[in-house]
Amino acid sequence: MTKEEYIQKNLDELIQVWGVRAAVVGAGIFMVLSGLDVLVAPEHFRTFLLYRIVIAAVLIGIAVLVSRPANPVRHRVLVYAAVLGSAVTIELMVLHLGGHASPYYVGMILLGVAVLGFIPGRFSQHAVVAVTIYLVYLVPIMATDRIVDTRSFIMANMFLVQILSVVLLQRYLSDSNLIKELGQRYEIERYRLHLEELVSARTEELGRTVSRLKKEIDVRKQAEAQLQRSADDLRERNEDLNWFAYSIAHDLRAPLLNIKGFSTELARSIQENLALIDSPAGELKTEQRSKAFHALLTDVPAAVGFVNTSADRMNTLLNAMLKLLLLARRPLRPERIDLMRLVQETLTGCSRQLGEKNLTVTVGPLPQVVADAQSMEEIMQKLLDNAIKYSPNNPGAKIEIMAERNEQETVVHIRDNGRGIAKDDIPKVFEIFRRVGNQDVPSEGMGLAYAKTLVRRHGGRIWCESQLGAGTTFSFTIPAMAEQPYEPGTLGGLS
Amino acid sequence: VSGQERIEASLLLVEDDPGHALLIKKNLQRAGITYDVVVIDDGQKAVDYLFKQGAYAQDEHRTPHLVLLDLNLPVMNGYQVLKIIKNDERTKRILVVVLTTTDNPQEVERCYESGCNMYVTKPIDYDQFTDVIRKISVFLSIVKTPEKE
Numbered sequence: 001m002t003k004e005e006y007i008q009k010n011l012d013e014l015i016q017v018w019g020v021r022a023a024v025v026g027a028g029i030f031m032v033l034s035g036l037d038v039l040v041a042p043e044h045f046r047t048f049l050l051y052r053i054v055i056a057a058v059l060i061g062i063a064v065l066v067s068r069p070a071n072p073v074r075h076r077v078l079v080y081a082a083v084l085g086s087a088v089t090i091e092l093m094v095l096h097l098g099g100h101a102s103p104y105y106v107g108m109i110l111l112g113v114a115v116l117g118f119i120p121g122r123f124s125q126h127a128v129v130a131v132t133i134y135l136v137y138l139v140p141i142m143a144t145d146r147i148v149d150t151r152s153f154i155m156a157n158m159f160l161v162q163i164l165s166v167v168l169l170q171r172y173l174s175d176s177n178l179i180k181e182l183g184q185r186y187e188i189e190r191y192r193l194h195l196e197e198l199v200s201a202r203t204e205e206l207g208r209t210v211s212r213l214k215k216e217i218d219v220r221k222q223a224e225a226q227l228q229r230s231a232d233d234l235r236e237r238n239e240d241l242n243w244f245a246y247s248i249a250h251d252l253r254a255p256l257l258n259i260k261g262f263s264t265e266l267a268r269s270i271q272e273n274l275a276l277i278d279s280p281a282g283e284l285k286t287e288q289r290s291k292a293f294h295a296l297l298t299d300v301p302a303a304v305g306f307v308n309t310s311a312d313r314m315n316t317l318l319n320a321m322l323k324l325l326l327l328a329r330r331p332l333r334p335e336r337i338d339l340m341r342l343v344q345e346t347l348t349g350c351s352r353q354l355g356e357k358n359l360t361v362t363v364g365p366l367p368q369v370v371a372d373a374q375s376m377e378e379i380m381q382k383l384l385d386n387a388i389k390y391s392p393n394n395p396g397a398k399i400e401i402m403a404e405r406n407e408q409e410t411v412v413h414i415r416d417n418g419r420g421i422a423k424d425d426i427p428k429v430f431e432i433f434r435r436v437g438n439q440d441v442p443s444e445g446m447g448l449a450y451a452k453t454l455v456r457r458h459g460g461r462i463w464c465e466s467q468l469g470a471g472t473t474f475s476f477t478i479p480a481m482a483e484q485p486y487e488p489g490t491l492g493g494l495s
Numbered sequence: 496v497s498g499q500e501r502i503e504a505s506l507l508l509v510e511d512d513p514g515h516a517l518l519i520k521k522n523l524q525r526a527g528i529t530y531d532v533v534v535i536d537d538g539q540k541a542v543d544y545l546f547k548q549g550a551y552a553q554d555e556h557r558t559p560h561l562v563l564l565d566l567n568l569p570v571m572n573g574y575q576v577l578k579i580i581k582n583d584e585r586t587k588r589i590l591v592v593v594l595t596t597t598d599n600p601q602e603v604e605r606c607y608e609s610g611c612n613m614y615v616t617k618p619i620d621y622d623q624f625t626d627v628i629r630k631i632s633v634f635l636s637i638v639k640t641p642e643k644e
Binding site: 253256258261 | 512513514515517596597618620621
């Protein structure tokens, strides 16, 4: 908005406000002055009252119209109409009551003072109003009246012109002030707007900074949480490692005792028999001979057998340990995997065992995950092996594979209706070389430890819920963020 | 064991490692334990034997005076067996010696809390092992066992 437009707009608003007030006040004055008619012109009272009522009604109507929002030109025209109407009404009364010598010319003065005094506006408009009022007074008198009382007429004209001129002059001064003031207000307003813009721009910038800071705080919090998770994970891995080392050391003791024991027994047996052979020939009693034979034929091979099986057992333990260490260190190659296809392939691989046991396998809808394909195959293989192994050998046996997915992770469940695991034994199932429950099924006792290691390497969890006699559900999670799989240190991921 | 106070003692060895079982038996004999040693290789069977139930329902054996118990056993572990023995009026007087490779202090405490009479760790060194079994045998030979069950 330019300065000129701003001033015009404000003037228009002023005209509207004051136009309404002036019209209402004018209507009031017209009605009040009917009291004057009673005193100075009772013979015209009725006629004048009619005029007064008409003009008052017109003025009120104009006031109502002007008070409504409309085009400012329309407002201005309405105000002019009000002035003209008022002037014509007064002129009618002037003509009735003495014409050129009528004292009611004062009505014109009153009208002029009221309009020019009340309604602010441009000087030019006021000048037009003043001239209009004067012409409405003068022209009909000149046209219809014969000027007899020259003195009164001249006096009336002089007063009218003088007073209108003075009011006009006063208006001229105040209007130029008004326009100057509006100009200043415009400047102030513009400055205020400028300031507002400035403030809003700054506020916006501040908002951006705050949100950037918030984001940074979030990132840091996430990093902290990640760090905490890693720390927890490392601690857990460390505990696992300790437990793993302890278990290995412990489990190596049993075969070691056998080797030491039976080798000592062997040495002793050899010495005893050597002593027998050393004794003079023929002195060897039948009893001693049979004892020596018994030792050589039974005890010695048994001892050698025990030494052998123990060495084999140690070898098995060490191989399992090495395999676990390798699993924990093998690099992961995350890729998009269709779990459905992976499970189907694993099931095809197990079809013989499945057929032998009459197992029904239900596979629910499975999502895609991002993980190391080989690891996922192995995890599935171990968990399925386990479920098949411990499923009952009857037609009701079934295995269900399901998965659900949320923002953070995919949870896979493998449920069987086998014999279940006792509550006390549940934590032990993932331990190395640990087997719980009835040992009628041959197993190395490592499968679940391998599965746990691989799940943990993907940053997931694995757990087991079970009820004796009702079945077991193994569940594991693959985090959605496995897009960048968690890579533990060289010792991590054990057990 | 003198002739006058002759006790028909019997010993149950619960041990799933056949090598260990044989070595323990050999050393018990060498240390002068002459009486019967029954070997059972799983916890559940051991309980069945003691209570003459399951596979041993028709069996006519005396209840052993002493049980040598390993902890790491199939089906039912030694710890569970120990609890069953010590919580039953019929068997709680049986001497239970836990003989195992585990030397985890928590495990030791758990066993004593459950009423084991002696906890012994199997030494890996065979001379020590022999020595331990000999000492257990000495202990067994001086312990007075109840005349009646």
